[in-house]
Amino acid sequence: MAEADKKWLIYENTRSTTFRQTVTKYRRKYGRHPPPAFDDWYKFARKKNVHNIDDFEQIMDDLRPFWAIEPKVLRDLAANMWRDEKNGVAGIHIRDHKVVKESNRSWRSETLITLIEKIATYLPDMDIAMNRLDQPRVVVPWEDMQAHLKKEQDTRQLRPNVQNTFTIGMDGLLNLTAEGEPPHQEDPAWFAAHGTQYMDTAKLACPPESHARNNAISKTDAQASYKSRMGGVITNFNLSSDLCTVGPEIQDQHGFLFSGSSIIPTKRLVPIFGECKVNVNSDILFPANMYWKHDERYDYDEKHDKLAWEHKPDSMIWRGVTSGGAQNAHNWQKMHRQRLVRIVNSTIMGKEAVRILSEQPEKQGEYENFRHFNPAEFAANHTDVGFTETMSCVPDCAFYNDVFSMKPMAPFAEQFKKKFLVDVDGHSFSGRWHAFLESKSLGIKATIFREWHDSRLFAWRHFVPMDNLYDDVYTILTYFIGVGARPEDGAAGPTDDAYVPRHDAEGKRLANQGREWAKKVLRREDIEIYMLRLLLEYGRIIDDNRDRIGYDGDGSELDKYDGVAQTDKDQVAH
Helix, strand or coil: CHHHHHHHHHHHHCCCCCHHHHHHHHHHHHCCCCCCCHHHHHHHHHHCCCCCCCCCHHHHHHHHHHHHCCHHHHHHHHHHCCCCHHHCEEEEEEECCEEEEEECCCHHHHHHHHHHCCCHHHCCCEEEEEECCCCCCECCCHHHHHHHHHHHHHCCCCCCCCECCCCCCCCCCCCCCCCCCCCCCCCCCCCCCCCCCCHHHHHHHCCCCCCCCCCCCCHHHHHHCCECCCCCCECCHHHHCCHHHHHHHHCCCCHHHHHCCCCCCECCCCCEEECCECCCCCCEECCCHHHHCCCCCCCCCHHHCCCCHHHCCCCEEEEEECCCCCECCCCHHHCHHHHHHHHCCCCCCCCCCEEEEEEECCEEEEEEEEEEECCHHHHHHHEEEEEEECCCECCCCHHHHHCCCCCCCCCHHHHCCCCEEEECCCCCCCCCHHHHHHCCCEEEECCCCECCCHHHCCECCCEEECCCCCCCHHHHHHHHHCECCCCCCCCCCCCCCCCECCCHHHHHHHHHHHHHHHHHHCCHHHHHHHHHHHHHHHHHHCCCCCCCECCCCCCHHHHHHHCCCHHHHHHHHC
């Protein structure tokens, strides 16, 4: 936790406070001028009280390899990928600062349009290809990606006298008046991979020396890079979801990896926008529709969260359906949600032993591994986890009748009564995460998916990270709730019982920090700010004159807007 606090303080203390600083930092970091209308975006963001004007690294990472692809090729792909409905792509078409057409529509594209309409006045003409499916799409082989990234690096330059406007009238955009298909279309090269082992495809995007492609790297070595040997707690949340690191161990422990239900990938770098991806994907992330669309299943409402931390029971809750992958009577135990439900089931765990931390008898405040903790009683007293409904089964879900007893649905009003809210993946990301962070409870997160907000959230400061193997769940819960009794004074040597003192105050602090932070960086306004920046950067990437357009000023024209004093200007100049 102390290390997370240090990282967060650096994040806080290095934020740009003026347009001058923002522009300077952009050029220094990316080796290019900001895109056209960057000054308009800056004012838009400031008016909406953006917390960190610099933190849009995900956008830059997502779009960076596309500098290696000709703009006209990108425009052709974006304009036409929606045409074959079975490929699961929707098209959104912007002309004259308005969304004028939607192709192969879905609820996802309809929701995204309501967001784009808020910012369309700033945007050039463009076509947007959006993933209609739950699961991500683009897996570029590692060697090809390195070539793309090198080309991007080689094209960085700060040209003088660039134009702060987008190019008008480029060909290759969807012809809204022509009937039928164009004579030539770029082939996105989709291929169906439903129900297959995803790592067979994913590992191609990993470095040759990685665990996913190098059998000489052991599980122990791989785990040492992201989790502690003490209790198995996560020390690097980013690596804990890196399939090049963890993929071999969880490929038959996670539904998406073992038997994904809607996987239509491509190995070609194509510009498709998606709500989530795993680290090997090259989809372009945008804020998930569930965070934008008003839906009582996912929206936080304080009226449903009235209890203070002190009045909530020491219990972890989770409810959900059996989503995650294509299931049958022979493979269901390899699904991640099913593993979670089983690992905190007191009956199933009746004779099992798990590892937790235990305070050393002679060194108060120092811990050691305790490897024979029976969690059955603890689970019965402190967890409320179960399925509410079965789904995604082949040919049907009758085999679950003898496996799980269904629990009643628990709306947020019920879930927020508990102290600990665990969040795990479904078919893809979980749309509940923002609400959990906004709540007065403490979020516990395990995921393999990346989202737009990841760089804004600090594990062990705003939430508790959990391994996708879930083998640290009891370490986490016993740490905050406490278990056992401290050995009497004078006792020495190992004991037969674990003792973990209660860390309730730390749990409360993390919950409060996550809640306060979510109100600053995960607002609907933050989604608008992110989306506008994303589409301005994307608009330049697909522009034939992308090397000759951008904002090339020093930012001084907004000094008055920023309230910069003359002394501050002199400091910036020097």
